[in-house]
Amino acid sequence: MIQKKVCMVGVFGTGKTSLVQQFVHTKFTDKYHSTVGVKIDRKVVNVAGTDVTLVLWDLAGRDSSEDIGASYLKGAHGIIYVGDGTRRDTVVQLDDLLRVATAAAGAVPSVTALNKIDLTDQWALSVEDYQALVKRGGLFRTSAKTGEGVEAMFLQLATWLVAPKAGA
Amino acid sequence: MDETSAPDLAKLRRILVGEERARLDQLEAKVEDNRLSAERLAARLPEAIVLRAAQDRQLARALAPTVEGAISESVRRKPGEFADAIFPVLGPAIRKAIAETMAELVGSINRAMQHSFSARGLSWRFESWRTGVPYAAVVIKHALVYRVEQVFLVHRETGLLLAQAHPPNLAVPDADLVSGMLTAIRDFVGDSFSAEKEVGGLRTFSVGELTVMVEQGPKALLAAVVRGQAPESYLRRLQETIEGVHGQFPSALAEFEGDTTPFEAAQPLLEDCLVTVLDTDQPVGAKVNWTPWVVGLGLVALVIAAWWTWSVLEFNRAVRALRATPGIVVVEASRGWRTHEVRGLSDPSGATPATVLRAAGVEPARVTQQWEPYVSLTPSLVVARAARVLGPTSVGKPALVLRGETLMVRGPADAPWLARVARRTGWPAGVAGVDLREATPVLPAALVRAGDSLVAGQVLFAPGSAALDDAAAAAVRTAARHARAIAAGLADDGVTVGLTLTGRTDATGTDSTNQSLSRERAERVRRALEGALRGGGAAPVLTTRGVGTREPLSESDSTARARINRSVSFGIRLSIDATPGARPR
Known part of the structure; x- marks a missing residue:
């Protein structure tokens, strides 16, 4: 069986937990976020006929990038960065998060979820912000509410994890 | 005089004691220098000690007696101060020891309460009364019960579950999540109390009746979920197991990228850690299971017994067959473990014992035989x-x-x-x-042809006549030749050969005429035959008889029948020369 450790990273309130909630097998309640700072979920995806178990470490969102639990990122095979399209600062901070996470986990495959696309009327990103995000690669426009883009994002990451993308 | 004399005096002094003065100055400088180097040494000493200690253990060895002496002197003189000094070290160690003992005791007492009024509790009371051992001791002896319900092998860095073992009915469906969370909690505790991380992080924690024992190696850790109080020795078992895992899967652990397949082979190692200790102090897992041995030995015994019985039955059957064979008398038959033995009498005229044994299914070579020859009147x-x-x-x-x-x-x-x-x-x-x-x-085989020719040959006559024509004379000569050969062939064997000449007629004419005609024909042939045989050595005894038409020779055609019955035919009589006790017919 193939298992991969995947960390969900993003500042407070970007919807990391909501993103995975309907799609994963959850055993632990959200209160672990406030106590331990992380909650473990599981998502099984099928990549080219092989089942890959993504063990999702849903890291508690903090107000800044400084104190995301770096020791939880250790050994991660992949990372999902989550930003909130209605709050520009959450997107801007992704760069800092990327730096902190790369320092802890190394240059592992990653995807970026630009969440809450169902709220486009409250969109707070400039064209430049968005283009900067696109430049990072592996960008998925997702909605935890409607489920749009979520499955595709997990599948893409799993595919890269099984056959690592060059230069990821 | 004083002003002028002072320099002179100094000059004079220099002249007198100048050399000594210089040496005095040198000595003075040396003394000063020594004092200075002690000060320098005091400044350099710590650094020097550090340097030397890094080089080898010579300094420690040199100082050890002095330090030991100083400590013992200090303890003797001011025990209070010494106790104060080591208290920070002693306190936690004692607390830890007491805590562990208490936890064990509490667990035992819980069980004691639980079992006080059960059937088990009563039996423990009985045991206490019978042996004289205090009840509490009996309870503690029995109550030290624990069961290992889960064993997880977890990759240390990623927290991914590598392998898992549990008793058949105690599966945890989300073991991979538990494994991840366990790692997260360990990380959390490690981060919170960073000092402990150096000594191996969270090793044991209790949740209600469950205790999670963690033993970690460089790459992976082993977590055992134990219900009840596991002894300290169980930690050693975990330690040996995690060492075993690292020893067996060094490359799989080092290169782990999420594929847990190689670790399926670690399953037996984990299962060895699934120990259940019941009311006795023996781990159930380590108990030798005798059942297969007993069954196996039983089967072997059964096979041997069956083989033995079969061999006994086979041998008995063979002995019965020997007894039933004429010319064999079995005097003694004995059965050994591997070979059998038969002794008796055997008539060479009868079947050999070996043949009888083989026919009865017993290889004769396996039977030690001893046969005395005898003559059987069977x-x-x-x-x-x-x-x-x-x-x-x-x-x-x-x-x-x-x-x-x-x-x-x-x-x-x-x-x-x-x-x-x-x-x-x-x-x-x-x-x-x-x-x-x-x-x-x-007739013996050599004379059968001559006999057949003689009997087949007939002397034929014309109707109503007894005269021998040329053909009849020739037939008589042929008969004479055969008769002489037979008589000669048997002459020395004590066999008397007789020829019976039977005369016949055809059906015409009266019976009396035919009777006399047939006798006449036989007589004529006898005389001719006697003439032909005369002077030729051994000759058969000739007798004649006339049967007329009473014993006709048969032939389908009536003309041919009449013809062959106008004849004289030959019969051979053989008789054994009479001897006492032998009466030939």
């Missing part, structure tokens, strides 16, 4: 012996039957053979004499 063997003595006949196969002690010979047999039998005087045991009355002498 009729079949007596007859067999007689038959061997008499030898084969050339024609006929007479039946030999023993009646009392007389050997009866029945049926056709060649005349010379019968004559030899009749003349025989020495008989094998069991035979007193021979009776040939039911035997029929026939």
Whole structure:
């Protein structure tokens, strides 16, 4: 069986937990976020006929990038960065998060979820912000509410994890 | 004088003691220098000690006696101060020891309460009363019960579950999540109390009745979920197991990228950690399971017993067959473990014991045999012996039957053979004499053709005539030749050959005429035959008879029938020369 450790990273309130909630097998309640700072979920995806178990470490969102639990990122095979399209600062901070996470986990495959696309009327990103995000690669426009883009994002990451993308 | 004399005095002094003065100055400088170097040493000493200690242990060795002496002196003089000094070290160590003992005790007491009024509790009370051991001790002895319900092998860095073992009915469906969370909690505790991380992080924690024991290696850790109080020795088992895992899967652990397949082979190692300790102090897992041994030995014993029984039955059957065989007398038969032994008497005329054994399914080589030859009077063997003595006949196969002690010979047999039998005087045991009355002498093989030709040849006559024409004379000569050959062939064997000449007529004419005509024809042929045989050595005895039409020779065609019946035909009579006890027919 193939298992991969995947960390969900993003500042407070970007919807990391909501993103995975309907799609994963959850055993632990959200209160672990406030106590331990992380909650473990599981998502099984099928990549080219092989089942890959993504063990999702849903890291508690903090107000800044400084104190995301770096020791939880250790050994991660992949990372999902989550930003909130209605709050520009959450997107801007992704760069800092990327730096902190790369320092802890190394240059592992990653995807970026630009969440809450169902709220486009409250969109707070400039064209430049968005283009900067696109430049990072592996960008998925997702909605935890409607489920749009979520499955595709997990599948893409799993595919890269099984056959690592060059230069990821 | 004083002003002028002072420099002079100094000059004078220099002249007088100048050399000594210089040496005095040198010594003074040296003393000053020594004082200075002690100060320098004080400044350099710590650094020097550090440097030397890094080099080797010489300094420690040199200082050890002094330090030991100083400590013991200090303890003797001011014990209070010393106790204060080491208290920070001693306190936690003592607390830890007490805590562990208490936890154990509490667990035992819980169980004691639980079992106080159960059947088990009563039996423990009985044991206490019977042995005189205090009840509490009995309870503690029995209550030290624990069961390992889960064993997880977890990759340390990623927290991914590598392998898992649990008793059959205690599966945890989300073991991979538990494994991840366990790692997260350990990380959390490690981050919170960073000092402990250096000594291996969270090693043991309790949740209600469950205790999670963690033993970690460089790459992976082993977590055991234990219900009840596991002894300290169990941690050692976990330690050995995690060492074993690292030893067995060094590369799989080092290169782990999420594929847990290689670690399926670690399953047995984990299962060894699933220990259940019940009411005795013995781990169930380590108990030797005797059942397969007992069953196996039982089967082996059964097979041996079956083989033994079969071999006994087979041997008994073979012995019975030997006893039933004429000419074999079994005196003693004994069965050994591997070989068998038979002793007895055997008549060489009968079947050999080896043949009988083989027919009964026993390999003769496996049986130690000892046979004494003897002569059996069993009729079949007596007859067999007689038959061997008499030898084969050339024609006929007479039946030999023993009646009392007389050997009866029945049926056709060649005349010379019968004559030899009749003349025989020495008989094998069991035979007193021979009776040939039911035997029929026939020509021996060498004379059968001559006999057949003689009997087939007839002397034919014209109707109503007894005169021999040329053809009849020739037939008589032929008959004479055959008769002479037969008589000559048997002359030395004690067999008397007789020729019967039978005259016949055809159906015409009266019976009396035919009767006399047939007799006339026979007489005519006899005279001619006597003439032909005269002076030629051995000759058969000739007798004549006229049968008229009473014993006609048969032929389908009436003309041919009349013709062949106007004839004289030849019959051969063989008789064995009479000897005492042998009466031929």
